[in-house]
Amino acid sequence: MADLGNITPFMDAASKVKGIKKVQVVLPIARKSGNVTTLLVGDDLALRSSLTSPVGYDREMIQLLHKHTEFIEDSGNIQFPYAKFCQEISNIDKLSLIWGIYKSTYDTLGGERSFTCPKEECKHEFKDIIHLDDLIHEDTYVPWDKTMMIKSGEGEDATEQECEVPFHQYSHTVVIEYDNFVYEFAARLPSIQNNNIVLGRISIDVLQQNLEKIGSIFTRPQQMALLTKAVRLSAKDNSFAPAETSNVDEILASFQTSIPFVVAEEFFVKYGEEFDKYVPKYYKKMACPICGNTFDHNVDLEIEFFRRSLGLI
Numbered sequence: 001m002a003d004l005g006n007i008t009p010f011m012d013a014a015s016k017v018k019g020i021k022k023v024q025v026v027l028p029i030a031r032k033s034g035n036v037t038t039l040l041v042g043d044d045l046a047l048r049s050s051l052t053s054p055v056g057y058d059r060e061m062i063q064l065l066h067k068h069t070e071f072i073e074d075s076g077n078i079q080f081p082y083a084k085f086c087q088e089i090s091n092i093d094k095l096s097l098i099w100g101i102y103k104s105t106y107d108t109l110g111g112e113r114s115f116t117c118p119k120e121e122c123k124h125e126f127k128d129i130i131h132l133d134d135l136i137h138e139d140t141y142v143p144w145d146k147t148m149m150i151k152s153g154e155g156e157d158a159t160e161q162e163c164e165v166p167f168h169q170y171s172h173t174v175v176i177e178y179d180n181f182v183y184e185f186a187a188r189l190p191s192i193q194n195n196n197i198v199l200g201r202i203s204i205d206v207l208q209q210n211l212e213k214i215g216s217i218f219t220r221p222q223q224m225a226l227l228t229k230a231v232r233l234s235a236k237d238n239s240f241a242p243a244e245t246s247n248v249d250e251i252l253a254s255f256q257t258s259i260p261f262v263v264a265e266e267f268f269v270k271y272g273e274e275f276d277k278y279v280p281k282y283y284k285k286m287a288c289p290i291c292g293n294t295f296d297h298n299v300d301l302e303i304e305f306f307r308r309s310l311g312l313i
């Protein structure tokens, strides 16, 4: 293409279009709000070209979400530095941003969807369109509300106060006893960065196998590694010295090779009791046009976005 030198009047006019369509979103875990702007045709190409590698796709999507998000702060609207964005925005908040980008770009989930009335004596099949606004309800988001006891002062003047703590500084200890062993997991809500780091440690072949065999990106041990900041193992009879690690490679390797099945099962139950309520619930309230029966239709926005990028919708 010819070098246009200074910005031409047309390019100047064209650049004014891109910031117009803004959608306001809430990030319940980072406890922030922001504006998300519409996808441009160049963004779509970047996503498509990264689809051969899931970690590449994830990285491309993070860059895209970063580029299209400005945060609403008291001092005005700002774009976070990339590193801060990855560390201080949770992987759950990513869904809010995807919702916003979807709404500003397409407004609907694309095409008519097929539904079947779940009522046994009806089972009527019908089609409907899902608008992004249909998916948000009063119970969709649960804002982050964890506190920790923080010490201040020294000696006799020391006081302990219950303080709100950002999600990326918080961990919840999950203790699981197994035979003579005691596992102590420091469980967390992962940030965008944590998710991408674990994704980057898994080969493309393994990721593809996971998607084909279990329909999700991570296996259970990989998922567990993502949700764990650190782990400590000790013996009740002190037959070995307690050992601990917060190294992601070590955590991933040990979870994949030597965590007993029942320990993992118990971990997910206890993790869920602490953190499951924060996972956003996107669903549309459907009404059967024949019998009037109402039911909820759940939507996984990340998978929707992935399928749309692949051109499957």
Ligand SMILES: [Zn+2]
Pocket (backbone or CB within 6 Å): 117, 118, 119, 122, 123, 124, 288, 289, 290, 291, 292, 293
């Ligand atoms: Zn019905």
